[in-house]
Amino acid sequence: MITDRLLGRSGAVFLAIVLAVAVLVPLSNLALPAGSALRVPDYMMPLLGKYLCYALLALSVDLVWGYAGILSLGHGAFFALGGYAMGMYLMRQIGARGVYGNPVLPDFMVFLNYKELPWFWQGFDHFPFAALMVLAAPGLLAFVFGWFAFRSRVTGVYLSIITQAMTYALLLAFFRNDMGFGGNNGLTDFKDILGFPVQAQGTRAALFFLSAVALAGGFLLCRAVVTSKLGKVLVAIRDAESRTRFIGYRVETYKLFVWTLSAMLAGVAGALYVPQVGIINPSEFAPASSIETVIWVAVGGRGTLAGAALGAVVVNAGKTWFTGVFPEVWLFALGLLFVLVTLLLPKGILGTAAEWWTGRRRPAVRDLDDEDGVARPVDARGAPVPAE
Amino acid sequence: MQTTTTPALLYLDAVSVVFDGFRALNNLSLMIGPTEMRAIIGPNGAGKTTMMDVITGKTRPTAGQATFEGGRHDLTTLDEATIAQLGIGRKFQTPTVFEMHTVEDNLRLALKADRRTFPTLFARRSAAERERIDALLERIRLTDSRRRRAAELSHGQKQWLEIGMLLAQEPKLLLVDEPAAGMTDQETADTADLLREIARTRAVVVVEHDMVFVRDLGVKVTCLHEGTVLAEGSLDQVSANERVVEVYLGR
Numbered sequence A: 001m002i003t004d005r006l007l008g009r010s011g012a013v014f015l016a017i018v019l020a021v022a023v024l025v026p027l028s029n030l031a032l033p034a035g036s037a038l039r040v041p042d043y044m045m046p047l048l049g050k051y052l053c054y055a056l057l058a059l060s061v062d063l064v065w066g067y068a069g070i071l072s073l074g075h076g077a078f079f080a081l082g083g084y085a086m087g088m089y090l091m092r093q094i095g096a097r098g099v100y101g102n103p104v105l106p107d108f109m110v111f112l113n114y115k116e117l118p119w120f121w122q123g124f125d126h127f128p129f130a131a132l133m134v135l136a137a138p139g140l141l142a143f144v145f146g147w148f149a150f151r152s153r154v155t156g157v158y159l160s161i162i163t164q165a166m167t168y169a170l171l172l173a174f175f176r177n178d179m180g181f182g183g184n185n186g187l188t189d190f191k192d193i194l195g196f197p198v199q200a201q202g203t204r205a206a207l208f209f210l211s212a213v214a215l216a217g218g219f220l221l222c223r224a225v226v227t228s229k230l231g232k233v234l235v236a237i238r239d240a241e242s243r244t245r246f247i248g249y250r251v252e253t254y255k256l257f258v259w260t261l262s263a264m265l266a267g268v269a270g271a272l273y274v275p276q277v278g279i280i281n282p283s284e285f286a287p288a289s290s291i292e293t294v295i296w297v298a299v300g301g302r303g304t305l306a307g308a309a310l311g312a313v314v315v316n317a318g319k320t321w322f323t324g325v326f327p328e329v330w331l332f333a334l335g336l337l338f339v340l341v342t343l344l345l346p347k348g349i350l351g352t353a354a355e356w357w358t359g360r361r362r363p364a365v366r367d368l369d370d371e372d373g374v375a376r377p378v379d380a381r382g383a384p385v386p387a388e
Numbered sequence B: 001m002q003t004t005t006t007p008a009l010l011y012l013d014a015v016s017v018v019f020d021g022f023r024a025l026n027n028l029s030l031m032i033g034p035t036e037m038r039a040i041i042g043p044n045g046a047g048k049t050t051m052m053d054v055i056t057g058k059t060r061p062t063a064g065q066a067t068f069e070g071g072r073h074d075l076t077t078l079d080e081a082t083i084a085q086l087g088i089g090r091k092f093q094t095p096t097v098f099e100m101h102t103v104e105d106n107l108r109l110a111l112k113a114d115r116r117t118f119p120t121l122f123a124r125r126s127a128a129e130r131e132r133i134d135a136l137l138e139r140i141r142l143t144d145s146r147r148r149r150a151a152e153l154s155h156g157q158k159q160w161l162e163i164g165m166l167l168a169q170e171p172k173l174l175l176v177d178e179p180a181a182g183m184t185d186q187e188t189a190d191t192a193d194l195l196r197e198i199a200r201t202r203a204v205v206v207v208e209h210d211m212v213f214v215r216d217l218g219v220k221v222t223c224l225h226e227g228t229v230l231a232e233g234s235l236d237q238v239s240a241n242e243r244v245v246e247v248y249l250g251r
Ligand SMILES: Nc1ncnc2c1ncn2[C@@H]1O[C@H](COP(=O)(O)OP(=O)(O)OP(=O)(O)O)[C@@H](O)[C@H]1O
Pocket: B019, B022, B024, B042, B043, B044, B045, B046, B047, B048, B049, B050, B051, B093
């Protein structure tokens, strides 16, 4: 069936879980009485919502890394641009309620002696425009970057390095006060979104729900891409790029397509993240954040999509716990986790589980049709795993 | 119907390729007709693979012309994908198939079709496509392995799969680099049969060291040495050439 092919083995389970979470978490928070043991506490919902946004970001990284072999160490830039687009809308919604009470200028602009709103802030008081920018800003950056990088056939480590350089350059730029994005404080003190108070429990529930729906939608979109013929071309490029050229595929346009799509997904994740955490600042551009995202994907299982999302949630839950209990050791724990996964579980949690499951269910004959779209054996180190 | 004068399908004119002062190809000229099969022989390092690199757009010649279809396309200005789409297919010296894809998917990716990004994204599997794949699988004797991953095939099977992928592209010219390398005698003979059959409808250029195989093909032979043509003619004529014996056959 077409839906079987689209979802795959673990995909249906994944989608069911995400949609169940989308409904149950907000419902339990809003409907259950305050003392109930089953109630998701108020502080927890935006935290879980944040994990969902990270899961969507991980999905976008897996799309390019797991399937097209493009190891991006700069996806945080696309996430942050989506976040800034949303943040600018939220800033405009504050209106005259800022500390300085200026009806036109956000507080930080008043503080920096701006006389009028910079041209690139125009339009952001309209939600549809901001929503468009959530896709267009990261999409355009990715398109221009990819146009030059893929055309000049930069691949492998060199490409990874220039993605780091890209996000680092943006980090420095956004730190500057005269860029007009709030400098190192970023954008914060949001009040309303679409007329609803951002801090209200009902708004938070809605944002959580939307994040889960976006994750499910992003997952379906990625599955549709990777199970298409184009998805097979991507895997062909990942495993034998020049061979793919010699049978007539223009590799750079395929990479450009999937790269730009992935950047826009990351932008959506960033846009949903900002109203839930209540701030966007340049630290999202930090090279280390982008590297962390790659670790989530490796832990969950590169080239499995659902695994990438799972990895994001598991690692971030671990991070929340660790930074609460032993804040100093978190980075070491993350590093250790990456080393252990690379050495012991090179296909990640889901990749290993899937393999174990196939091996058990069908020891002899293997019908690969139902595995369509799972970019099989390739480990976190990038080496294709030889057949047994 | 083809008319009287058939211009050359492939024309190399005084092609030179220089790598850091080293002349891999030196004033090489070669002409291949529309349904001609040609065998290329020559010692290691003679420039046989480099010649294929020039034809397929992988390497740009330092000097000289390379044109396709009676001079209509200048191969020295086009990229690999465009040249492949013009109808030049290539089999590499070391078999390269898409190891993670099934045998069937390898053929599907190679099938002649719209190669642009969006048509590929929305491509549907059709009955016609399925029939072509079935026929190809039959021809390269991999019908029973259609669902297996290409990585699991034997060396000889991979060579055949790669030839199948070439056929799937329906090229006008096939460049085949050492197809018999690492094959058993029976496989070698079968490969010669397959190539002869293919050459009935299209041009084939085969590079091979195996003289038994070249004799089996029974076609015009070109011997390369140090980047230029040393001798050209039937295998008997070429093997009678003193220089050829000296640099290649007599070793
Ligand atoms: N990219 C390159 N850079 C430098 N030298 C090269 C390059 N490619 C090929 N050469 C050199 O050019 C010469 C011709 O190589 P080529 O691979 O064309 O030989 P060949 O005839 O195919 O040999 P064989 O029978 O061993 O396959 C060799 O000496 C090789 O080392």
